[in-house]
Amino acid sequence: MSSDTNSAKSNKNNTLANNNTTVKKLLLVVLAMFGFGFLLVPLYDVFCDITGLNGKTSNTAASYNTTGIDSSRTxxxxxxxxxxxxxxxxxxxxxxxxxxxxxxxxxxxxxxxxxxxxxxxxxxxxxxxxxxxxxxxxxxxxxxxxxxxxxxxxxxxxxxxxxxxxxxxxxxxxxxxxxxxxxxxxxxx
Structure with missing residues (x-):
């Protein structure tokens, strides 16, 4: 019976260690998701600047400083x-x-x-x-x-x-x- 008791304690210790490892991994995933959510807007802006997507226009007035009119194109x-x-x-x-x-x-x-x-x-x-x-x-x-x-x-x-x-x-x-x-x-x- 002592062998069964030692085996049960060993299984219990292994289960506890596995649970602790799982909890730590889940906490890391949660922290990573929070960090990604926090950085999502700046990353999106960088992505849009690089690819030219999104179509954001400037919210400030531009000055009319063109070097001419290209009348060959409409x-x-x-x-x-x-x-x-x-x-x-x-x-x-x-x-x-x-x-x-x-x-x-x-x-x-x-x-x-x-x-x-x-x-x-x-x-x-x-x-x-x-x-x-x-x-x-x-x-x-x-x-x-x-x-x-x-x-x-x-x-x-x-x-x-x-x-x-x-x-x-x-x-x-x-x-x-x-x-x-x-x-x-x-x-x-």
Missing amino acids: VKVQFITRNAKGIPWQFEPVINEINVHPGEMKVVSFYAKNNASYDITGQAVPSVSPGLAANYFHKIECFCFTQQPLTAGSDVEMGLQFYVDIELPSDINTLTLSYTLYDISEKSS
């Missing part, structure tokens, strides 16, 4: 708008697309109407597709640079002044500028 710029969930605005481009020559400055307008019975402050967030083209789409003036407060039932026409850089890769013939409108009323109060 680029179609499309405009798309959408409302984030919960913002009862009508939000749309006045024109859906425009043809531009790289280096040529253009002005377009977007219409917004607050259909709610209360005041709302909106903020438009732009993106450009294909993502690589975001580096060549320059906004000189844009309603997306500032918050847009609208009283209940009021409407506004908002301007965008832009140009497409003459260095835009020749294989890109169409750009799509998309705006998503968010209700930031609570943040702006």
